[in-house]
Amino acid sequence: MSIGDMSSFSMLDLFRMEAGDQARVLTDGLLRLERGDVDAPLLESMMRAAHSIKGAAAIVGMEAVVRLSHAMEDVFVAAQNGKLALDALGADRLLAAVDLMLALADAPGGDPDQAWTNVGGLDAMLDALAAVQRGEAAPPAPPAPMPVPVPAPAPLASPLPVPTATIAPQAMAEPAPAPALPGEDLLTLASQARLHAGQLRPWLDALQRYKRQQRGAWDAVVRLQEAIAVHGDARLAELAELLAQRARPLREDLHRIIVDAESYERQAASVSARLVDETRALSMCRFGDGVHGLPRMVRDLARGLGRDARMVIEGADTLVDRAVLARIEGPLNQLLRNAVDHGLEAPADRLAVGKPAAGTIVLAARHRGGMLAIEVRDDGRGVDPERIRRAAVARQLAPAALAHELGREELMEFLFLPGFSLKESADEMSGRGVGMDVVHEAARRLDGSVRAESRPGAGFSTVITLPLTQSIVRALVVDVAGEAYALPIARVERVLRLARTDIRALSGREYLELDGIHLGLVAASQVLDLGEAAPGDAVVVIGAGPERYGLVVDRVRGEQSLSVQPLEPVFGKLRDVAAGALLDDGTPALVLDVPDLLLSIARLLDQGAPLNAGRRDTAAAAGPVRRILVVDDSMTVREMQRKLLAARGYRVDVALDGIDGWNSLRAADYDLLITDIDMPRLDGIGLLERVRRDPRLQRLPVMIVSYKDRPEDRARGMEAGADYYLAKGGFHDATLLDAVHDLVGPAQPGGGKPA
16 A cells, blocks of 8 residues: 555554454464464464554554553463463464454544443453463453444344354455545446447458458559550540559558558557456455455354364455455355354264364355356255255145156255245254345346255355456357347356257247257247347257246357446336447447346246247258358457358358367368367367368368468468468458458359458
8 A cells, every 4th residue: 555545544544454454364373273283483473463463552552452462472472482382272262352452443433441341351351361371271251342243144044042242243354445446437437448449440341341442443443554555545545544643642541541550459459458457456356355254253153053163265366356245245154154054063973974073164266267156165964955855845836746857956946945945844943045045146136146066965065156347247149130139148058059950849839958858949039029030040048947948049149248338227127138238349239137038938938928949941942051160279269250251141160179170070061161270189280181181071172360470381381281371460351251252152152252
């Protein structure tokens, strides 16, 4: 923090910030010590933390904190000198002292009397610490005052016999406040700057098309001069030369403008991308910084229930959005409470089944597929899926016949229903399922998802998957009725290619077999009430359990990171729509609300509407379409090439690398292969050599598209048998399309070259 930032804080504010930081060092160290993980560096760090608090408290005149921290320092010094072996009881007393120190530091106006009315309480705490220092048994330390109650996201069905004074005052603490921290609005503006920079590309593409048209006009002038020279008309020759002289500078000027514009576009894209990254970094924090109070909460909660639990944080360095972390605080508290209350067995029960007496709860965070995945897992008793099946039938949530057919994954979904519990008798403590609907609803509000897994007798796990930030949403962009729509990627299970032969019909509704289950198909245009649209060949799988459908769309454009724009309040809540956004090319799109879509589908079913994919047999009428395989390990390059070629009517398949491409070539017939060179497993040259050795494929046209643009690289590609070599560095949409047209002709045989 800079001096300018510090100027907005009083000395008391700065002391409280330092006390909070040092209290974290003490708490983390004491929890390690309680588990028997004690060494000299650990004792040194805790002694210095207590010493630092003592000095800071003396500066602001908080004598009570000075006395308390001095007593803690003496205990650590005694342990360092070998005069004391700190055990779990000593750690318990020191943790209580840390709680008291924080309470004294947070006293309103710096007056400890307002937070600590029992004067003898401080003396009792000092006596307890002195007894620890002497290695003597001591009475329980007095509970520290707790001016800030622990937030409870949802009440448990059975009250927990845990005194609030033993729980850390803040289970999840935000990092120290930073006055200069930008809001999410700044991130939105930075994202818009990146999008606007991207909108230069269509303008440059238009200039390139104009350049090609100009080249055609120049060629016409040259042919005119040649024709006049043959006929020998001096007057026309003079006019043609004058026309050529005036046209020549236009070519040079246009070339210079395009070069300058492309340079500006690259710089603008680079700067705007860096601006987004830097702004996003300012709004992020380490996961461990936001949840550092949770191990203490778990420890205190377990002790109150007569259990022994240790909590481990994995992925502490994972960067998370502060706003997202704050909104997921309640669900994480609920999951951890459930793990302790309903998951972990009593120490004696664990020992009886061969487990360690102390249970382990892991809180893990990691980035996965552009999303934030937070997992809470324990090594407790787990949940028997058959108990869920019986409870679902008993509560009339599913007919017995249907419940019998449900798999384990579908059964786990019942845990997230409001009020669902595995309680089977009147005198039984409520089981897993309590408050899980709170977790599910919180994830849904954040455009995320949640799933649970269980190993009966071995443990239980809950994974919450969320967007990395609420301003930037990773989305799947699709076309429906000729318009672009986006679905949050966390809500999409998978994307499938739909073939007419895969479609089955039952009771007027269409479906396909997916993993042994009937997946109902519904045209997106029907759900969105857009009228009858052209049949699509892509299916986006959304929902879960019985509410799982295949949404048929015109085509899938690919994944994009979108800057979300809230809809104007004048529109109110639009059905099936969550927000607006601008695509990478500047095109506006609506971000769909997947839970709303599922409700709309259910509403159509209730009305007896015949849901179907809207497919019609148009292949015969349209005639054969040329088929192209694009092989590139870059998803961005693959999707761009696929999009360009599909827009011109070609049928395009993609492969991830040379081996994937080789398998695709052997499984189907293609009219053209477009491949990169540098790829894992099998590079483009190796793929091309295999193609030329294969009797069936050796005459297949092959185009190489690579960043390598040296003469020797081109020579290597052409020697291997490539028909065309295109450098990505000088890549333009029209260049690729022109090259494809030259190699295989238009998308449909007999068609003309597109303008």
